[in-house]
Amino acid sequence: MQNADLDTARESTSGHVDTPPAGAGGDGIRPAALAALRALVGRQDADFHDGQFEAIEALVAQRRRALVVQRTGWGKSAVYFVATKLLRDAGAGPTILVSPLLALMRDQVAAAARAGVRAVSINSANAHEWGSVLEQLRADEVDVLLVSPERLNNPRFRDEQLPALINRVGLLVVDEAHCISDWGHDFRPDYRRLRELIAEMPSGVPVLATTATANSRVVTDVAEQLAAAAAQHGDTEPVLTIRGPLARTSLRLGVLRLPDAKARLAWLLSHLAELPGSGIIYTLTVAAAEDTARLLREAGHAVHAYTGQTDTDEREQLEGQLKRNEIKALVATSALGMGFDKPDLGYVLHLGAPSSPVAYYQQVGRAGRATENADVLLLPGVEDEAIWTYFATSSMPNEEKAQAVIAALAGSDRPLSTPALEAIVDLRRSRLELLLKVLDVDGAVRRVQGGWASTGQPWFYDRERYERIAAERLAEQRSMVEYERTSECRMAFLQRALDDDTAVPCGRCDNCAGAWYPVDVAADAAASASASLDRVGVLIEPRAQWPTGVASLGVPVKGNIPPAERLAPGRALARLSDLGWGGPLREIFAAPSPLAGDASSVEPASPRGGDAPASPAMLAACVRVLAEWNWEERPAAVVEMPSRRHPQLVGSVAQAIAERGRLPLLGTLDWANGGPSGGPGGNSAYRLAGVWERFAVGPELAAALQEYAGRPVLLVDDIADSRWSLTIAGRLLRQHGAGAVLPFTLALQG
Structure with missing residues (x-):
């Protein structure tokens, strides 16, 4: 449970109930509900916020379906824990709480225990406890079972445990309910199954859906899904919607536009220590989170990266350190998002903007939940649009x-x-x-x-629906750019983005009260940021196994790749997602953004995707990669990969490496059977099939390889994506006498 959700100070949030509940016994349960609330928060003067008791009354006394849309910290989890307490006291079965994130589950279980509510979870991180949890459920020793939406479709859980649980359920709670809706900023297909789950529950089981980030379209969509499921039982009573104002009076919002990643990191190095307390620094990619955290740690700041690739145990440890103020910041992707509870979080910074004001509101809502003041600063990047475009289309079938x-x-x-x-x-x-x-x-x-x-x-295939969703995503991106550029109150802008008609100027943001943040950058910080971003060299792991089932695609291999046919570990200048050299490389390899050239773009789009020789600076960086490469044996020669898109680029790199390394350039592999087929973005099986028997060693290259038989060869290409082109080319070179084949590329996808 979210601690700040239990902040029941007598200051009202002035929420309104769109559909007032009928009396139906509400006065009778109020004393018990208030006692449960006070036990929950440990304060005898606590009282309900506007709308809290109305929601509890609807669930407990009227067994209705309710949707609560209230700001972070209002007390949504108090509603479902108090309702659970009252329902259990009346003999109802356990509550099923569908929760999207492990971090949120951990908070909810811990807080429930403090309140005397017995809560347990079934998730991917505690498989060793599932047997014990099921025994507790059978013994009726569980008040709240927390499950992820993905777990609901686990075949064994769905078919063996869920039916019996549904027959006993006393209350269903759907947390972060905006995920149900296609229009929600964080739509998840697994959440759409909840409509089926609701329809399967016995008649009269109350349902509560909660979120802090839903505009009117999402609210309508979620309410309609709740109502449609209820209608299957003949229940035509409208869904109770309780929606309050979303202004966060503790937050001081600002936007600082800086020219590039180097300037943003330099600003962070200059001013991180001045930010209040501890906080979260959000980035849009894993690589950006890791690069930023490394730079800040090297400068002496107590920070760590937190991403979807962070080990589960490490995530829990890092969350605890941040909550205990043992570190200054977590540099995080959206993996640290919904539900993370630290009431005194002092600031939230964004290095790069989320793709919509609604998503931004959700993330900044982590700050200032139990403090009078918290700082929220957005430092947008010119690369944001390309990242938005990728994620906007990834969920469309x-x-x-x-x-x-x-x-x-x-x-x-x-x-x-x-x-x-x-x-x-x-x-x-x-x-x-x-x-x-x-x-x-x-x-x-x-x-x-x-x-x-x-x-x-x-x-x-509902083409019209997906086209409408895609158009909505693009409109949200434009709205986020408007937020960055607006001269109006920033909090009011976010409220209007969530269709909150109570929006008024906050009097605190940089547009209302002037810039509250410094804009200067220390010279030593700029130098450190520049040096960090100029780092080069990323490992290219060699493929060790053939993909499953490629025989059906005409590729007669399976199992492990024989060691004598494998590549040696290679190097790339940088990942495309890196903050430093990733930027220039994205200009070469990235497709244009849909917003490029639009008046709402962050900056005019640069020409991308053309072929030209590498710049002197890029060539010098390539030479540094080679100089720092700790290979077992120095390459004896260089071979060039053929390229349709970037022949000048690859040729210039291969030539420069050969000249500066005083190595012979043996030549270029030839195309065979029309050359590689397919394009980037496919899976391993198809990528392998697309390059299988599509390269050849010509007579001149074959003769040169014999001259250097058994010696290491450096294989130069533009980008390593699936790595199958490099793998097949390296295998071919080894079959023609080369010793180790060491791949070198400018970019590594990822």
């Missing part, structure tokens, strides 16, 4: 790919695993898994033991 998945499953006499489907449908693992979830929610496929199976139900 592709009709052709979807039909291919359905056909493959329908034509199989057994379930197919995700790796097996990769040999049938050219989608990367993450995209394929997301598509399967969408098709599962739509009823076309079903997750079963051993993989996925067809349901035989027809599936319709």
Whole structure:
């Protein structure tokens, strides 16, 4: 439970109840509800905020379905814990609380224990406890069971445990309910299954959906889904919607526009120590979080990176350190988002903007929940648009790919695993898994033991719906740019973005009261930031296994790649997502943003994707990578990969490396059978099939390789993405006598 949600000071939030509940016994439960609230917060003077008791009354006395949309810190978790207490005292079964994040679950379980509410969770991080949890449920020793929406579709849990639990459930709570809606800023396909779960529950079981970040479209959508599920039981009573003002009076908002990543990091180095207390520094990518945290630690700041790639145990440890003010900041991606509870968080900074004002409001809501003042500063980046574009389209199913998945499953006499489907449908693992979830929610496929199976139900590609969602995402991006540029009150702008008609100027933000943040950058900080961003060299891990099922694509290999045919570990100048050299490389490799050239763009788009020789600075950086490369044996020669998009670029790099390393440039591999097919972004099976037998060693290169037989060779290319082009080219070079083949590229995707 979120501690600040239990901040029940007598200052009212002036929330309003859109649909007032009928009396129906409300006065009778108020004394017990107030006693439960006071036990929960440990204060005998605590009282309900406007709307809190109305929600509890609707759930407990009237067994209704309610949607609560209130700012962070209002007390949403107090509603469902008090309601649970009253329902359990009346003999009801346990509450099922659907919660999206492990960090949020941990807070809720800990706070429930302090309040005498017995809460347990079933999630991916505590599989060793599931048996004990199920025993407690059978013994009726659990008041609240927290589960993730993904866990609800685990075949064993769904088929063996969930039916019995549904028959006993006393209350269903859907936390962060905006995730249910396609229009929500953080839509998740797994959340859409909750409509089916609600429909399966016995008649009369109350349902509570809560969120702090929903505009009118999302509120309407969620309420309609709750009502539609209830209507299947003949319940036509409207969903009670309790919605209050979203202004956060403790937050002081600001936007500081700086020219580039170096300037943003230099500002952070100059002023992090001046920020109040401890806080969160948000970035848009994992690489940015790690790079920023490293730079700040080297400057003596107690900070750590926190991303989706951070180990679960380490995440819990880092959360605890931040809560105890043992560190100055966590540099985090959105993995540290919904529900993270630190009431006295002093600041939230963003190095790069989220893709919508609604998402931004959700993240800045972590700060100032139990303090009078907290600082919120956005430092937007010119690369933000490209990142927004990628994530805006990642959840949209592709009709052709979807039909291919359905056909493959329908034509199989057994379930197919995700790796097996990769040999049938050219989608990367993450995209394929997301598509399967969408098709599962739509009823076309079903997750079963051993993989996925067809349901035989027809599936319709709702093109109009997806086009409307895509248009809405683009409108949200433009709105975020407007937030950065507005001269109006920033808090009022965010409130209006969430359709809060109570918005008035806050009197605190940089537009209302003037810039409250310093704008200067210390000279030594600028030098440190520049040096950090100029770091070069990223490991390219060699492929060690062939993808599953590629024989069906005409590639006769399986299992491990023989050591004699593998690449040696390689190097890239930088990742495309890096803050330093990633920027210039993105200019070369990235596709134009949909906002490029639009009047609402952060800055005019630079020309991208052209072919030209590498700049002197980039060539010098490449030479530094080689100088720092701790290889077992120095390369004896250089070989160039053929390139359709960047022949001048690759040629210039190969030539410069050969000249400065005093190495012979043996030549370039040739195309075979028309050269590689397909494009970037597919999965390993298809990427391998697209380059299999598509390279050749010409006579001159073959003769040169024989001259250097058994000696290491440096293989130069522009970008390493799937690494299959490099793997097949390296295998071919080794078959023609080369010793170790060390790949070198300018960019590494990721």
